[in-house]
Amino acid sequence: MKHSDDYSNNKFKRSAISVEEAQKRVLEHTASGTTEFVPLSEAHGRFLAVPLHAPHPFPHFRRSGMDGYAVVSADTKNCGEDETVWLRVVDEIPCGHVSDCMIASGLAARIMTGAQVPEGADAVVMLEATRLREDSGDVFVGLRKKVGPGNNVTPIGFELREGELLLEQGRQLGAGEISALATFGIHKVPVVRKPRIAIISTGSELLSVDEPLQPGRIRNSNSFMLAVQIREAGGEPCILDAVQDDVGTARRTVLDALSEFDYVVTSGGVSVGDYDIMGDLVRQEGVDLLFNKVTMRPGSVTTAAVINGGLLFALSGNPGACFVGCELFIRPVIRTMLGARQPFLPQWEVVLGADYHRVNNFTRFVRAKAEIRDGRIYAVPAAVDESSVMISIKDSDCLIVIPPGTGQLRKGDKIDIIKLEGGGWS
Numbered sequence: 527m528k529h530s531d532d533y534s535n536n537k538f539k540r541s542a543i544s545v546e547e548a549q550k551r552v553l554e555h556t557a558s559g560t561t562e563f564v565p566l567s568e569a570h571g572r573f574l575a576v577p578l579h580a581p582h583p584f585p586h587f588r589r590s591g592m593d594g595y596a597v598v599s600a601d602t603k604n605c606g607e608d609e610t611v612w613l614r615v616v617d618e619i620p621c622g623h624v625s626d627c628m629i630a631s632g633l634a635a636r637i638m639t640g641a642q643v644p645e646g647a648d649a650v651v652m653l654e655a656t657r658l659r660e661d662s663g664d665v666f667v668g669l670r671k672k673v674g675p676g677n678n679v680t681p682i683g684f685e686l687r688e689g690e691l692l693l694e695q696g697r698q699l700g701a702g703e704i705s706a707l708a709t710f711g712i713h714k715v716p717v718v719r720k721p722r723i724a725i726i727s728t729g730s731e732l733l734s735v736d737e738p739l740q741p742g743r744i745r746n747s748n749s750f751m752l753a754v755q756i757r758e759a760g761g762e763p764c765i766l767d768a769v770q771d772d773v774g775t776a777r778r779t780v781l782d783a784l785s786e787f788d789y790v791v792t793s794g795g796v797s798v799g800d801y802d803i804m805g806d807l808v809r810q811e812g813v814d815l816l817f818n819k820v821t822m823r824p825g826s827v828t829t830a831a832v833i834n835g836g837l838l839f840a841l842s843g844n845p846g847a848c849f850v851g852c853e854l855f856i857r858p859v860i861r862t863m864l865g866a867r868q869p870f871l872p873q874w875e876v877v878l879g880a881d882y883h884r885v886n887n888f889t890r891f892v893r894a895k896a897e898i899r900d901g902r903i904y905a906v907p908a909a910v911d912e913s914s915v916m917i918s919i920k921d922s923d924c925l926i927v928i929p930p931g932t933g934q935l936r937k938g939d940k941i942d943i944i945k946l947e948g949g950g951w952s
C-alpha cells in the first residue's frame with residue numbers, strides 16, 4: 527500500500543485564489559498568435575490577424591436599385607396624373623453591361639436592377655410606373671410620376687468608401703464577414719494560426735473508447751469532450767494517448783507535448799489522492815506553479831503551471847470540473863491568442879427557473895439550461911450537478927454563477943449566467 531498520509535506534506539497545503547486571479551495568471555502566459563493565409567472557403571470561424579480596409583469603393587459604379595428606366599430627374603418635373611412626359615429609349619442595360627449612351631434630357635435607357643446607371647442619368651423610374659409607346663421605329667417611355675435626383679440609384683462607395691475599415695483585427699469570420707471579404711476580392715485571408723493544444727488524460731482506470739468495459743474501469747470521455755471545447759473556442763486539439771498513473775511517464779509525455787504544442791491540457795490526478803500524479807508533477811523542480819487551488823466549484827483543484835516556458839493546464843478528472851475548467855481558463859487563453867476582443871464568454875443577468883438550495887463558500891458554476899418564456903430568459907439548474915457526473919453536461923447550455931456565501935435562491939430571483947457556446951437553445 528502506498529502511504530504518504532503525512533498531513534504536513536505540502537500536497538495538502540494549497541492556497542486558493544479567485545477565478546479572476548487564476549484567469550489573470552494564465553492570460554499573462556498566453557503567447558501571441560502568428561499569421562497564416564487561408565483560402566476564403568476555409569476562413570469561416572477564423573480570427574482576422576490584421577485590420578482590413580476596402581481596396582475599392584463598394585459599389586464601384588452607380589448601381590440601379592430597380593428594374594426600370596434610367597432618366598434625367600429634371601425631365602420629370604412636369605409629370606402628373608394628367609401629364610405624361612415621354613422620353614426616347616436609347617439603350618437597354620442588363621446587369622454587367624456598361625452603356626456607351628449619354629442620357630441627355632429627353633432620353634432614357636431601359637435598365638435592370640444591379641446594372642450600372644449610364645452617364646447623364648441621375649435617377650431610375652421603376653418599370654411599374656411607366657408605359658411604352660412606339661413611334662416611327664422609336665420607342666418612348668411615358669412617365670406620370672416625378673422622381674428626384676438619386677432616386678433608385680446607389681451612389682459609388684455607398685456601402686464602403688475606398689480605404690475605409692472593412693473588418694477590424696480580431697474579428698471572427700461569420701457569414702457577413704465572409705461575404706464582405708468575397709465582395710472585395712480578399713480570397714487569401716490573413717487569419718491567426720489556431721493554437722495547437724495537446725490533450726492528455728491521465729488515469730490507470732481509463733479505457734479507450736473502442737475497448738469493451740472491464741471491471742472498475744471506464745472509457746476516457748474527457749479527452750473527447752475537451753477536444754470539442756477547444757475546437758469551439760478556436761483551437762486545434764490533438765488527443766494524445768492517455769497515460770497511466772505514473773508520474774515519470776506523465777512528466778515525459780507532458781514535456782514532449784509542451785515542446786511540440788502551444789499548450790498542454792491534462793485531465794485527472796490533480797487532487798490529493800495517492801495516485802494523483804499531476805498534483806505531484808507540478809511540485810517538481812523546474813515547474814513554476816501558477817495555482818493549484820481556485821475558489822470555485824466544481825474544479826477547486828484546477829491547476830496551471832509553466833514548464834520550460836510552456837503553459838500546462840492540469841484539469842480535474844471529474845468530468846464536470848474538467849468541463850468548467852476548460853471553459854473558464856483554456857477558452858480565454860485560446861481567444862486571447864487569437865486576438866479576440868472579448869476572450870470571455872458572455873455573462874447575462876437572467877431569472878432563476880427553479881429553487882436552488884446548495885450553499886457554498888466558493889463560487890459555484892451550476893450547469894443549467896436557458897429557456898425563453900414570455901420574452902424573458904430563465905436558467906433552470908440541472909437536477910444532478912455533481913462534479914463527478916458526466917451525463918447532465920449535454921443538457922446544459924449555460925452555467926449559473928453563484929457567488930460564495932449566497933443563501934438559498936428562489937425561483938424568480940435574478941442570477942448571472944455564463945452563456946456557453948456549444949449548447950443550443952432548442
Ligand SMILES: Nc1nc2c(c(=O)[nH]1)N[C@H]1C(S)=C(S)[C@@H](COP(=O)(O)OP(=O)(O)OC[C@H]3O[C@@H](n4cnc5c(N)ncnc54)[C@H](O)[C@@H]3O)O[C@H]1N2
Binds near residue numbers: 727744841
Ligand atoms: N481527499 C480529497 N479527495 C478529493 C478532493 C479533496 O479535496 N480531498 N477533491 C475532490 C474534488 S473536488 C475533485 S474535482 C476530484 C479531483 O480528482 P482528480 O483531478 O484527482 O481526478 P482523478 O482522481 O484522476 O479522477 C476523478 C474522477 O474522474 C474520473 N476521470 C478521470 N479521468 C477521466 C477521463 N479522462 N474521462 C472520464 N472520467 C475520468 C475518474 O475515473 C474519477 O472517477 O477529487 C476529489 N477528491
Ligand code: MOO
Binds near residue numbers: 822823825827846913
Ligand atoms: O474540484 Mo471538485 O469539482 O470542486 O468537486
Ligand SMILES: [Mg+2]
Binds near residue numbers: 794795796799801
Ligand atoms: Mg484523484
